[in-house]
Amino acid sequence: MAAGDKPNRELRAGPDSAGQTTPWLYASRSAGVRRLREPASKWKVATPGRLTLYNAVDSPYSHRVRLALEEAGAKYDIIWIDLLNKPLWYGEKVYPKANVPFLVCGGPALHRDEAPSPEAKTISESRMILDFLVDLFPNLxxxxxxxxxxxxxxxxxxxxxxxxxxxxxxxxxxxxxxxxxxxxxxxxxxxxxxxxxxxxxxxxxxxxxxxxxxxxxxxxxxxxxxxxxxxxxxxxxxxxxxxxxxxxxxxxxxxxxxxxxxxxxxxxxxxxxxxxxxx
Missing domain, CATH: 1.20.1050 (Glutathione S-transferase Yfyf (Class Pi); Chain A, domain 2)
Known part of the structure; x- marks a missing residue:
């Protein structure tokens, strides 16, 4: 990891303090973006630790997981993977199949080119991740x-x-x-x-x-x-x-x-x- 690198944290829905806007998939035609669910603070949820999602802009399977995380009001980090030019470190250090979405649960904050910590748990395949998120956020x-x-x-x-x-x-x-x-x-x-x-x-x-x-x-x-x-x-x-x-x-x-x-x-x-x- 190069000095000064930071986790690839993605924007939450809506404008941030710097005036940046929400990612394209979650943009509404009306002013702003409103969550369609109650905030997660109103739910009784489990706490698996830090969530890190490996995601790609061109993967609909990744988008369904991201939508669920956003609607749940979950706190998570996101690391983008270019499906047309997959980085070698992703298959070598993170997920041998190098597919997305891929969710890491637990461990410290991850940076690009870093392997998840040994204590972290991982889940692949969007359907499996969605089932896991339902266990964490029952109102999904x-x-x-x-x-x-x-x-x-x-x-x-x-x-x-x-x-x-x-x-x-x-x-x-x-x-x-x-x-x-x-x-x-x-x-x-x-x-x-x-x-x-x-x-x-x-x-x-x-x-x-x-x-x-x-x-x-x-x-x-x-x-x-x-x-x-x-x-x-x-x-x-x-x-x-x-x-x-x-x-x-x-x-x-x-x-x-x-x-x-x-x-x-x-x-x-x-x-x-x-x-x-x-x-």
Whole structure:
């Protein structure tokens, strides 16, 4: 670690004292960003020690974990990993598979190029991390066992249907019809208003996190200008398609100073995103 280096601590939601703004994924179209849950101080939670999340801007699986941490009001550190140029130290010292997200629990503050301490515990895979966070912050799922089961079914469906169609569309030129069919299937599981299972839960994070990943060019391949069934979210769909704040790009400084272009939304998930608190 070079002299003067500090932990790669990420901004909390909203402007900080230096006037910097919240990261792109968590930005709201309205003024500021409001948390959708009660602050963690009102909950009875376990204390596993310091939490450090290894994260990447291009990983929807990382975003769902980060959304859950933010909604829980958790205190955590974040270290960014460039998936297109993974640093050798990450696979050698931290996680041999070098995937993200990866959560370290306990031990002292970590810096880039440092291995977690021997007493720290680690968790990989976004679904496993979400389950762990629910144990720490119980209100990330409803108290009702049936609603908890419904939320987990929603996550499973999001992974098996929407996320697979999303990656097929992005990386293997999958069909537009496939991704739109997946959107319709997810919308069929949503109530007429509110969140996936009533209150905000990790189910919402699981679905909304992949949506902003498509670029305008990928949207122009056929998603923009098309919509699912007219009776499902058509007004919200129209609003999202016309909203430059959601369809336009934003830029933020990358970990090495370069600009990383991010996109604020995708039309195909407009009706769903509209129902999930305009995140």
């Amino acid at each position: 799922l409803p108290e009702d066992p049936l609603l908890r089961a419904k939320a987990r079914f929603f996550i499973e469906t999001a992974d098996e249907k929407f996320t697979k169609a999303f990656f097929s569309f992005v990386f293997t030129r999958g069909s537009v019809d496939e991704i739109l069919a997946a959107v319709e299937e997810m919308q069929a599981l949503l109530p007429a208003a509110g969140f996936a299972v009533g209150q905000w839960s990790i189910a919402d994070a699981a679905l909304v996190s992949p949506a902003p990943g498509l670029s305008p060019e990928e949207q122009d391949r056929g998603v923009r200008g098309r919509r699912p069934r007219e009776d499902v979210g058509s007004a919200a769909w129209s609003e999202v398609l016309q909203d430059p704040a959601l369809l336009g790009g934003e830029r933020r400084a990358g970990e090495h100073g370069e600009d990383v272009e991010r996109v604020g939304g995708i039309g195909a998930t407009g009706p769903t995103t509209e129902r999930i608190g305009k995140m």
